[in-house]
Amino acid sequence: MPPIINILLFIISWLVAPSAGNCECGYTAAIGSSTLQTSNFLFTDIIxxxxxxxxxxxLDTDWRRQSFAVTPEAGRGPYGMNFTVNNVLSNPISDLNNWTGPGVLGGDAGLHFTVDHGIPTDGYVKVSELDSSRTDLLWGTYRASMKLSLTPGTCAAFFWYFNDSQEIDMEFLSSQFIVENNTFPVNLVLQSDQSVQAGFNAAGSSNFKLVNLPFNPTIGYHEYRFDFVPGNVIFLADDKELATMDSSAVPKQPGHLILTNWSNGNNKWSFGPPAEDSVISVAYVKAYFNSSLSDRQSAWATRCKGSISPDAICAIPDLEHPPNPAAPASTGTISTPATFFFSDQKNMTDNQTVYHKSKGTTTALGVFQQTIAMLVTLTFIITILL
Structure with missing residues (x-):
């Protein structure tokens, strides 16, 4: 075979071959609290x-918009709930390289979760829910950037779920928000066998804490987070610890993530329905976790056996400021338009089962552009060599 052909084959293989991942052994986070000494935990998987x-x-198969109904009896409220696909709506920033400004539909950019207003004529309030497709999420650090609603009569939540007795909740009742005296609580709950037996009421137990947030969650985006490790769950907001729970109620099974905004008129919880449409916005979800799947565990063990280079494990960046892409100057908060994603970096999510890069780099147009660029490069190299 002529040398020029060998050279071209080498160049082609170099252009199309995937590079080794910089974080292929996982992602590490410092988990610390008053009861759990600061420790570094290694998480092997990512969403x-x-x-x-x-x-x-x-189009993002990491998530599934939910469509189902809950009867008034099952939901323990005067109204039922109709979880509606169209009540979870994308409202992205039009420029993929821009991190500030309104969404294409106006208002806050992000994913919108709506609860319809008024008394439903059919007895079912239209509400919204998004579930992660993966159900193998075990120990991990789970984070969501959210802007909540001030409209009374809803329950917004970010939580991890296996079943009704193994559940980690961060729930926000808009009827509890009182602007005049800066009251903005979050309900932190570990559902357990005891709470199920008590009619899903964990209040009064060590597995329930009502904590007032040090900011108004309805003005801008803030990050809500829980770190779930063996025997402990630590709740945080904007990287500040809210509470730690260490009891037998800490789940031991794998589960999935849920984002939701709902109301059924229950006068002990959600109240409502709201007098006007209530919308919460979500800017991102980041999950770094250990999978319960044997094939994911085997894949990690295979690629990380032997010596591990310093680049093989990546530290999850600390949140320095609230993730506010468009913070009003009057709030005194710092606008932090860009948010770090490993999946936006080269070679940091190789060997992961991520479906969709954050900015849509796996679109047909992106593939076409990459192909054209590669052909142009090859043409240039051939011209030089010949």
Whole structure:
């Protein structure tokens, strides 16, 4: 075979071959609290979703919009709930390289979760929910950037779920928000066998804490987070610890993530329905976790056996400021338009089972552009060599 052909084959293989991942052994986070000494935990798997730039959530198979009904009896409220696909709506920033400004539909950029207003004529309030497709999420650090609603009569939540007795909740009742005295609580709950037996009421137990947030969650985006490790769950907001729970109620099974905004008129919880449509916005979800799947565990063990280079494990960046892409100057908060995603970096999510890069780099147009660029490069090299 002529030398020029060998050279061209080498160049082609170099251009199309994947590079080794810089984080292929996982992602590490410092987990610390008053009861759990600061420790570094290694998480092997990742889900990152940049809802500020995802143009159609139905195309992202990391997540599934939910469509189901809950009767008034099952929901323990005067009204039923109709979880509606169209009540979860993408409202991205039009420029994929821009991190500030309104969404294409106006208002806050991000993924919108709506609860319809008024008394439903059919007895069912239209509400919204998004579930992660993966159900193998075990120990991990789970984070969501959210802007909540001040409209009374809803329950917004970010939570991890296995079943009704193994559940980690961060729930926000808009009827509890009182602007005049800066009261903005979050309900932190570990559902357990005891709470199920008590009619899903964990209040009064060590597995329930009502904590007032040090900011108004309805003005801008803030990051809500829980770190779930063996025997402990630590809740945080904007990287500041809210509470730690260490009891037998800490789940031991794998589960999945849920984002939701709902109301059924229950006068002990959600109240409502709201007098006007209530919308919460979600800018991102980041999950760094250990999978319960044997094939994911085997894949990690295979690629990380032997010596591990310093680049093989990546530290999850600390949140320095609230993730506010468009913070009003009057709030005194710092606008932090860009948010770090490993999936936006070269070679940092190789060997992961991520479906969709944050900014849509796996689109047909992106593949076409990459192919054209490669052909141009090859033409240039051939011209030089010949």
């Amino acid at each position: 990152e979703s940049d809802f500020l730039h995802i143009r159609n959530i139905s």
